[in-house]
Amino acid sequence: xxxxxxxxxxxxxxxxxxxxxxxxxxxxxxxxxxxxxxxxxxxxxxxxxxxxxxxxxxxxxxxxxxxxxxxxxxxxxxxxxxxxxxxxxxxxxxxxxxxxxxxxxxxxxxxxxxxxxxxxxxxxxxxxxxxxxxxxxxxxxxxxxxxxxxxxxx
Numbered sequence: 001x002x003x004x005x006x007x008x009x010x011x012x013x014x015x016x017x018x019x020x021x022x023x024x025x026x027x028x029x030x031x032x033x034x035x036x037x038x039x040x041x042x043x044x045x046x047x048x049x050x051x052x053x054x055x056x057x058x059x060x061x062x063x064x065x066x067x068x069x070x071x072x073x074x075x076x077x078x079x080x081x082x083x084x085x086x087x088x089x090x091x092x093x094x095x096x097x098x099x100x101x102x103x104x105x106x107x108x109x110x111x112x113x114x115x116x117x118x119x120x121x122x123x124x125x126x127x128x129x130x131x132x133x134x135x136x137x138x139x140x141x142x143x144x145x146x147x148x149x150x151x152x153x154x
Contacts, residue, residue: 002102003113004087005132006153011084014115015076018085022072023065028052030079031064035104039097043071070094077101077112087114092121099127118154119145 015021028051030036037048044067047055054062067075069089076085078101087098099122102112113132122129122141130137131147138144148154 001106001111001128001130001137002098003111003130003132005084005113005115006148007117007133009084009115013082014084014086016086018073018076018089019069021083021085022076025080026064026072026075027079030075033078035078035100036075039074040067040071043074043093043097044068074098074101077114078104081105081110081112084113084115086117087120088117090120095120095122098122119148 031048031051040046040048040054044054045057046062046067049055049061052064054064054067056062056066059066070091070093073085073087073089074094074097076083077087077098087094090098098112098114098120105112122144124141126139128137128139129144131144131153133153134147134151136147138147
C-alpha cells in the first residue's frame with residue numbers, strides 16, 4: 001500500500017533531499033531496470049544509453065547524476081525500501097509512477113511510504129492510499145483532498 005505522510009516529518013530514515021542522496025547511493029543496475037528506463041523516458045524525455053550515460057534531447061549526453069530530481073526520487077522509491085523519501089521533489093507527472101512502484105512493491109509484500117508537502121494529483125481512478133498522519137485509507141481524489149485539508153495536514 002502507498003502510505004503518505006503530509007507536512008513536516010521527523011524520522012531517522014527520512015531523506016529530505018533525494019536528489020543529493022541519489023547521487024551518492026544509486027547503483028548501476030537501478031538505471032537499466034526496465035521500470036527506470038520507462039520513467040526516464042516519460043518524465044525526462046531521455047533515453048538510457050547505459051548505467052552512467054543518458055541521452056537527453058535538451059542537454060545531449062549527460063551523466064546519470066543530471067537526471068531530474070523527480071526521476072531520481074522515483075528510482076530511489078523503487079530500489080530503497082529502507083528510507084522515506086520527500087516526494088515533493090516530484091511533480092504530478094510522477095504520480096502514476098508512484099502508484100506503479102507501489103504495485104510492484106506490493107507484489108513483494110512491501111509498502112511504499114513517502115512524504116509530501118503538497119496535494120499531488122493521483123488522477124481520477126480509484127486507489128488505496130493510507131494517510132500516515134491519520135492512519136486513514138482513502139480511495140479517490142475527493143476523499144484524499146478532504147482528509148488532508150479537513151485535518152490541517154498542509
